[in-house]
Amino acid sequence: EAAVTQSPRSKVAVTGGKVTLSCHQTNNHDYMYWYRQDTGHGLRLIHYSYVADSTEKGDIPDGYKASRPSQENFSLILELASLSQTAVYFCASSGGGVYAEQFFGPGTRLTVL
Amino acid sequence: SQLAEENLWALSVHEGESVTVNCSYKTSITALQWYRQKSGEGPAQLILIRSNEREKRNGRLRATLDTSSQSSSLSITATRCEDTAVYFCAKGGGGANTGKLTFGHGTILRVHP
Numbered sequence: 411e412a413a414v415t416q417s418p419r420s421k422v423a424v425t426g427g428k429v430t431l432s433c434h435q436t437n438n439h440d441y442m443y444w445y446r447q448d449t450g451h452g453l454r455l456i457h458y459s460y461v462a463d464s465t466e467k468g469d470i471p472d473g474y475k476a477s478r479p480s481q482e483n484f485s486l487i488l489e490l491a492s493l494s495q496t497a498v499y500f501c502a503s504s505g506g507g508v509y510a511e512q513f514f515g516p517g518t519r520l521t522v523l
Numbered sequence: 524s525q526l527a528e529e530n531l532w533a534l535s536v537h538e539g540e541s542v543t544v545n546c547s548y549k550t551s552i553t554a555l556q557w558y559r560q561k562s563g564e565g566p567a568q569l570i571l572i573r574s575n576e577r578e579k580r581n582g583r584l585r586a587t588l589d590t591s592s593q594s595s596s597l598s599i600t601a602t603r604c605e606d607t608a609v610y611f612c613a614k615g616g617g618g619a620n621t622g623k624l625t626f627g628h629g630t631i632l633r634v635h636p
Contacts, residue, residue, distance in 0.1 A: 414565075441622045452611055452626035453566070460621065468623070500565050508553040508615050509573070510622035514565030 413437045414515035416501050422521045429488040431518050433501030439513075441506045442484040443468070444476060446497040447517075453500060459484055460506065491522045533631040536602055543598045544630045546612035550593075556624065557586055557597045558611045566611060566626075570597070602634045 414435045423429045435442060441460050445453035455468030457476035465476040473495060475487040488495055499518045504510040536542045548555070554573045558566040570586040572579040572595065579586045585598045599606055609631050613624040 443623070445626075452613075452628045455623060455625075458621065458623060466621075469625075502565070504622040506620050506622040508620075508622075509571060511556070511568045511571065512566075512622065512624060514567065516563070516565050 414501060414503055414513050416499075416515040416518050418518060419516065420519040420521075422523060423488075423491045425492060425522055427491050429491050429495075429520065429522075431486040431488075431499055431501075431520070433484045433486075433515055434482055435484075435501075435503040435513070435515075436482065437503050437505075437513055438481070439503035439505050440481070441504045441510070442478065443502045443504070443512065444474070444484065444486045445500045445502065446470070446495075447500060448497050456486065456499075491520075493522050496520060496522045532628070533633070535633045535635065537635050538602055538604060540602055541598060541600045542602055542632060542634075543596050544610045544612075544632065546595045546597070546627060548593050548595075548612075548614050550614075552590070552614050554615060555586075555588060555595045556613045556615075557584075557595075558613060558626070560609045560611065560629070562608070569610075599632075604634050604636055606632060607634045608632060 417432045443458040444456045459465045459478040477485045501515040502512040504512045556571045557569045560566040572586045572588045588595045609629040611626045611629045613626045
């Protein structure tokens with residue numbers, strides 16, 4: 411059974427609209443991450459969280475907010491979606507630490523028109 | 524940012540052949556991870572190799588690490604069509620406990636029948 415799930419799996423949004431991507435994990439991990447993937451790029455870290463009710467900025471946080479209401483759930487929020495935010499978004503969880511493996515969800519394909 | 528980078532964008536081999544994906548990085552590491560991402564899925568870890576290890580195996584996979592040249596390789600023997608995927612190397616960073624990873628841009632491997 412999948413340990414990291416994401417919803418929706420795909421979404422079409424209009425420019426200037428609000429978009430919320432959701433992630434749920436059953437790994438009992440403290441750390442959760444949001445990445446975006448664009449063609450020709452690897453995964454780039456947007457936000458991460460190590461405890462409920464707290465989030466940290468990653469490498470490309472501009473234009474994104476994150477929310478961690480519980481250990482299991484982590485959301486990515488685009489308050490004003492823009493064309494440049496069209497991408498595939500991945501959520502991951504890990505136990506933290508320098509040797510931690512990250513477990514990824516299946517991704518959400520977001521198209522902003 | 525401190526990137527791990529694969530050296531080639533794409534490789535193509537026939538089933539049964541061996542193939543090697545290379546990765547270079549620019550700063551010291553505690554460990555390097557290799558991930559595989561199949562079409563339509565999230566990445567999944569293949570191997571973690573620690574800085575004090577020179578080689579790590581996992582079935583048909585073999586990872587090497589050369590800290591003096593700051594490079595790593597992932598070799599796959601007896602390739603199969605299902606090995607077709609994007610292969611990433613990833614290095615840790617951003618604090619000892621965060622589990623944050625920085626991914627390279629990935630190498631696309633196509634295995635032909």
